[in-house]
Amino acid sequence: MENRSLKILRYTALLLITLTLFFWGVVAAKGFLAPLTVGMLLTMVILPVSKWLEGKGISRGLAAFFSTLVTLSFFLLILGILAWQVNNFADDWQEIKDRIEPKVEQVKQFITNKTGMSPQEQEEMLFGPQQSPTQPNQESSESTSEDSSQTVQKNPSIAGISGVDGSMVKSVGGYALSVFSLFGNFLLTFIYVFFFLLYRKKFTKALMKAAPNDKKDKAKETMDEIILISQNYLFGRLLLILFLAVLYSVGLSISGVDQAILIALLAAVLSLIPYVGNIVGFGLAVIMAFVSGSGLAGFIGVGVTFGVAQFVESYILEPYVVGNKVNVNPVFTIIVVVLGGAIWGVTGMLVAIPALGMLKVIFDRIPSLEPLGYLFGEEDISDDNEPGPFDKIVAWVKEKFSSDS
Numbered sequence: 001m002e003n004r005s006l007k008i009l010r011y012t013a014l015l016l017i018t019l020t021l022f023f024w025g026v027v028a029a030k031g032f033l034a035p036l037t038v039g040m041l042l043t044m045v046i047l048p049v050s051k052w053l054e055g056k057g058i059s060r061g062l063a064a065f066f067s068t069l070v071t072l073s074f075f076l077l078i079l080g081i082l083a084w085q086v087n088n089f090a091d092d093w094q095e096i097k098d099r100i101e102p103k104v105e106q107v108k109q110f111i112t113n114k115t116g117m118s119p120q121e122q123e124e125m126l127f128g129p130q131q132s133p134t135q136p137n138q139e140s141s142e143s144t145s146e147d148s149s150q151t152v153q154k155n156p157s158i159a160g161i162s163g164v165d166g167s168m169v170k171s172v173g174g175y176a177l178s179v180f181s182l183f184g185n186f187l188l189t190f191i192y193v194f195f196f197l198l199y200r201k202k203f204t205k206a207l208m209k210a211a212p213n214d215k216k217d218k219a220k221e222t223m224d225e226i227i228l229i230s231q232n233y234l235f236g237r238l239l240l241i242l243f244l245a246v247l248y249s250v251g252l253s254i255s256g257v258d259q260a261i262l263i264a265l266l267a268a269v270l271s272l273i274p275y276v277g278n279i280v281g282f283g284l285a286v287i288m289a290f291v292s293g294s295g296l297a298g299f300i301g302v303g304v305t306f307g308v309a310q311f312v313e314s315y316i317l318e319p320y321v322v323g324n325k326v327n328v329n330p331v332f333t334i335i336v337v338v339l340g341g342a343i344w345g346v347t348g349m350l351v352a353i354p355a356l357g358m359l360k361v362i363f364d365r366i367p368s369l370e371p372l373g374y375l376f377g378e379e380d381i382s383d384d385n386e387p388g389p390f391d392k393i394v395a396w397v398k399e400k401f402s403s404d405s
Contacts, residue, residue: 027343034347035185039192041354043200044230045238046071050197064197072190078265085262092258099291222365229357237272240313244268247309252285255301256294263288267306271313273349274333282306328356332376 026033046067053063089096108119117125196203204223211219248264257263267281285306289298336356340348356376363373 023343030344031181031185034344035189036192037351037355038347039189039196041230041234041351042071042189042193043196044227045234046193046197047200047227048231061198064194067197068190068194071193082262082265085259085265089259089262096258096291099293103290218365222361225361226358229361230354233354233357241268241271244271244309244313247312248281248285248305251301251305251309252288255289255298255305256292257285257289257298257302258292259288274330274337274353276337278306278310328353328360329376332356 049070050060050063050067053066054060058066108122111117111122112119207223208216208219245264245268248267249261252260252264263281263285266284267278270277270281273280282302285302286299289302292298294301333353333356336352337349340350340352340355342348344351360373360376363369363376
């Protein structure tokens with residue numbers, strides 16, 4: 001019994017150490033792995049376009065180049081629209097700020113009347129105690145100025161970059177470095193896409209050679225299903241984002257919400273993050289409706305817009321556009337999204353669900369890992385097959401339309 005307990009303890013410790021090293025390595029190699037992973041997923045989505053161009057007599061190299069160029073142009077167009085809206089928001093910021101300040105003061109006064117807490121105490125509770133910039137500690141100020149003057153006298157070469165100017169130079173340099181790094185990873189992703197499309201048969205043959213002779217058919221079937229999952233999920237989600245962006249823009253504009261297109265784009269993109277993204281998008285729209293001064297009608301319009309959009313997305317479009325190929329348990333969906341965000345930030349949250357769907361396909365094909373595939377899936381998660389209220393409404397609408405036709 002002791003040997004068995006010691007063996008279990010040893011394997012548990014080994015598993016924990018392995019997982020720790022794995023996640024540490026994934027986080028440390030984010031700059032390399034993140035563009036590579038996104039490039040692989042985008043390649044699976046663009047693959048049908050490249051095959052279609054090749055079927056028209058275009059060489060594989062040109063087909064891969066045109067497919068990558070079209071996809072890159074599409075993303076640049078989206079980024080351009082988003083930058084245009086952000087620029088408009090920045091131009092209107094002073095007006096928005098003038099609207100916000102009286103409302104914030106009303107909220108502070110309301111809290112003061114109800115709790116007796118002064119506005120200064122409210123700010124300290126939210127942001128912590130802050131020292132007034134007009135009354136600094138005199139001794140520390142004098143000592144700092146003396147040290148600074150002595151340092152400048154000893155090293156005149158650093159006088160021009162010390163103090164505020166030095167901090168500003170560092171901030172601007174760090175910001176520029178971040179922008180160049182982000183832009184470089186963006187272009188690197190599409191370079192990966194081009195070469196993955198160009199040499200896809202070589203990669204496929206290499207994977208097939210690694211499989212045993214009696215498992216090649218099963219390996220090919222698994223690979224095809226993984227590609228199908230990626231295409232269905234990512235391409236379907238992209239169409240849903242476009243639909244949500246249009247619907248949100250129209251609904252928020254009618255509701256009198258300022259910067260309706262910007263909020264609609266953000267809310268549509270946030271829908272990629274399950275459950276949490278829709279809540280955050282709705283919160284942004286409500287806040288902007290409050291800032292816009294659209295009143296009760298604006299709040300009702302925002303609620304109706306998001307309610308209609310979620311109903312149409314969940315019960316009409318998603319089953320047909322995305323399908324049920326990524327049938328992952330909602331519990332593990334939340335877990336992998338949170339884990340992906342902790343590891344790679346927004347990129348990790350976006351690739352988490354298709355990655356888990358691919359792992360489920362692989363686990364389902366390996367007998368020793370089949371229990372994990374079953375655990376990650378949504379099979380047998382309900383006690384009965386009774387449809388819910390929304391399912392009954394959709395079924396009733398379909399029956400009415402089919403009977404009329």
